[in-house]
Amino acid sequence: MSDPQPPTPRERPATAASTSAESPWPVRLLSLKMSEYISRMSPVWVEGQVVQLNARNASSLAFLTLRDTDVDMSLSVTIPKRTLLAMPAPPGEGDHVVVHAKPELWAKRGSLSLAARSIRAVGLGELLARIEQLRSVLAAEGLFAAERKRPLPFLPARVGLVCGRAAKAQDDVLVNARARWPEVLFEIREVAVQGGNCVPQVVAAIAELDADPRVDVIIVTRGGGSVEDLLPFSNETLVRAAAAAHTPIVSAIGHETDAPLLDLVADVRASTPTAAAKRVVPDVAGERAHIAAARTRMSALVRARIEREQSLLTSLRSRPVLTTPTVVVDRHADAVADLRRRLRGRLEHRLESASHQLDGTVATLRALSPQSTLARGYAVLHTHAGEVIRDPAQVATGASVHARLARGRLDLIVDGAAPARPSAAPEPTPPRRPVAVHTPRPTSETEEE
Template identity: 35%
Template sequence: MSGMPTISVTELVTAFKEIVESTLPPVCVEAEISNCKRSAAGHVYLTLKDENSEIGAVIWRSTAERLKFRPKDGLQVLATGSLQVYVARGTCQFIITKLQPQGVGELELALRQLKEKLELEGLFAPERKRSLPRFPRRIALVTSPTSAAVKDMIQVMTRRWPSVNLIIVPVPVQGDQAAPRIAAGLRAAAKIPDVDVIITGRGGGSLEDLWPFNEEGVARAIAASPIPVVSAVGHEIDVSIADLVADRRALTPSEAGELVVPSADEFRQDLRNTASRIYRVLTGRVERLRLTLQAIESRSIFQRPTTLIDERRQRCDDLGASAERAMRLKVERLNQQLATTAAALDALSPIKVLARGYSLTTKADGILIRSVADVAEGTELETRLPDGMVRSEVIAVATSEP
C-alpha cells in the first residue's frame, strides 16, 4: 500500500518486544499453575491462568534453585515478574523472578511436599530405624563448634560418661550454605574410624533458622549413613525432616547426650543391684543344696554303709541258689527228653526188627530188595540176620499168586 512503510516480521516482533518490555513494569500476578514441567537444564515451564485467560511462563534455573517448594499443577500462587517477548517465535511469556504459594507459607508448603515425598519412599518407616549402641566408643557431633547446643551436649555426655570420646565435625547450622555443609559433614563423620554414633542438630529458632535440617540433601545423607544418627534440632515443639529420618530423635541437644551415652552413676548402681541379686540367688541355692545334703546324709545307707553290702551279698547268694535250682531242673528235663528219644529210636531200630524174626536182604552193591522184580537168576544177595549175614545167589524167581 502506498505511503505505508513495509517492515519484516522480525522488525515487527522486535517493535512489539520493545513496546511490551519497556512500557509494562514488573508486576505480581495472582494465578493458578497448570502444565508445569521441568526441563533437563533445570528451567521450569508452566502456564499461569485464571477463570478467563492464561499465559505461558518460565522460571529460569537460577531462580528455580532458590525455591523452597516445588511448583505443581493446581497450586495457587503469587508470581512476581515481567513480560518478555520471544522474538524467534513471536510469543510473549511471563518471566517469574519470585513465586509464593497462596494460603500457606513458602517454607511450610516446601516442608509438606518434602515430607510427602520422603514418606512415600519409606525414609520415615520405623522398621528401617537402627538401635543405638549401649556403650559407644566414639561419638561424632556434626554441628556448629561455637553453638550453645554443642556445649550442652559435651557437658551432658562428659558428666554422664567421663571416658567418652567426642569428635566435632564443624558445620554451619544456619544460612543458605548450611544444608550442603551439614550433608557433607554427615558423610565425613561416617568415615571416621571407630565412630559408633553420629549426632547432628542445633538449638531452637524460627522455621527459617532451622530450615537447613529440612533440606532434602540433609535428609538423604542421614538415611544413607552406615552409622546410626541421632537428630537433635531445636526444642521439643520443633519437628524437622531430619528428626523424622534419623534413627532416633532427641527433643533437645541436651537430651541427645542423655540418649547416646549411659550414666556412669546409674551403671554403677545397676552393677551393685545386679551383684546383690546374684548374691541372693547364689545364697539361696547354696542353702537349698545344704539342706539337700543334710537330708542325704541322714539316710540309713550313709549311717550304716555295710548294710548295702550285706544286702547285695545276700542277694548274690539268693541268685546263685536260684540259678543252681534252675540248672538242676533243666538237666533233669533234658535227661528225661533224652531217655524218651532213645527209647523211640530203639523201638524203630532195624536190629530190633530183625530180632523179632525178620531179615534184611540187599544186592551185593547194597541196594535193598523190595520186590522179586528187583532180582533175577544169578543175582548175588546179602541177607542180614540178628546174629550175622548170609550171602546167597538167586537160582529161581517166583511171584506169589494174586
C-alpha cells in the same frame, strides 16, 4: 612509489559451529554473541533466598544476592528501589522470595545477573505446605520407615557432632556426655545452622563424618529458633543426605515442639541437645549400679542353687541304700541262692529220670539182640558163602555148613536132611516187646514244683 594498502579485516565465522583453531572468535565477540542470545530470553520467575541486600546507595537500584536453597549457587539481582519501597514489608536477608526478572549478561566482564521487575516474599504458609508435600513424597519412598532405623552403639568410641559455631547446643552435648562418660571422644564440625550456607555445610559435614571409620554415631544439633530458622533442616537435599549415611544419626533440632523432616529420617530423634547426649553415651554411674545389682542377684542365685543341691545330696545320702549299700545285694543274693537250689533239684530229677529210661532201653535192646537168642542154645547156620540156611533144601548131603553159636563157631558136614512135617506148626516166635522212647517235654517252673 605507491603507498602500502591497509590490511583487509579478516572475516569472522558467523556462528559458533563455524569457528576453528585457525578462525576463532575473540572474547569480545563471544561476549557480544552471548549477550545478544540472553537478551532474547523472556522474563522468568526465580525462587531463592536473599543472602545479601544493599539498598542504601546513590543509585536508583538495590542490589541483592539470590542463593539456591539446595546447592551453593547464587546470582546477582538488581531491582528498582521504588519497587522495594512500594512493598508493605520489604524482604530482608534470609527471606525466601520469588522475583520476576530478565537475565542480562554484562558483556565487558562476562558476568550474568538478573534485572528484577517485581519481587514477592514466599509466605510461611506456602513454605510449610511445600514441606508437607515433601514429607508425603519422602514417606512414600520409605525414608521414614521404622525398619530403616539403625540401633545406636552401646558405647561409641568416637561421636561426630555437627553444630553451630560456639553454639550453646554444642556445650550442652559435650558437658552432659562427658558428665555421663568422661572418656567419650568427639569429632566436631562447626557449620552454619541457619541461612543460605546451612544446607551445603551440614551436608558436607555429615558426608565427612560418615566417611570417617572412627566415628560410630553422628549428632546433628542446634538450639531453638523460629520456623524460618529451622527450615534448612527440612530441606530435601539435607534430608536425603542424612538418609544415605551409613553411620547412625541422632537429630536434636530445636525444642520438643519443633519437628523438621530431619527428625523423621534420623535413626533417633532427641528433643533437645541434652537429651541427645544422654541417648548417645551411657551413664557410667548408672551402669556401675546396674553391674553391682546384677552381681548381687547372681550371688544370691548361686547361693540358693548350692543350698538346694546340698539339701538334695543330704537327702540322697540318708537313704537306706546309701547308708547300708549291701542291703540290695543281700536281698538279691537270697533270691539267687533259692534259684540255684531249685535248679539243682530239677536237674537231679531230670538226670535220675533219664537214667531209668536208659536202663529200660538197654534191657529191651538186650532182649531183642540175636546174641541173647544164641545164648539160649540156638545156632545160626549159613553156607560157606555166608547165606543163612532157612530150608534144608538149600544144602545138599555132604555139604559143609557153618554153625554160629553164642560162643564160637562149628564147621559141620550135612549127613542128611529131612523136610519139615506138614502137620507141624511152626514154632511161635516170641513177640517183640516194643521199645518205648520217652522224650520229656519242657515244663514251666510252676509245673516242676
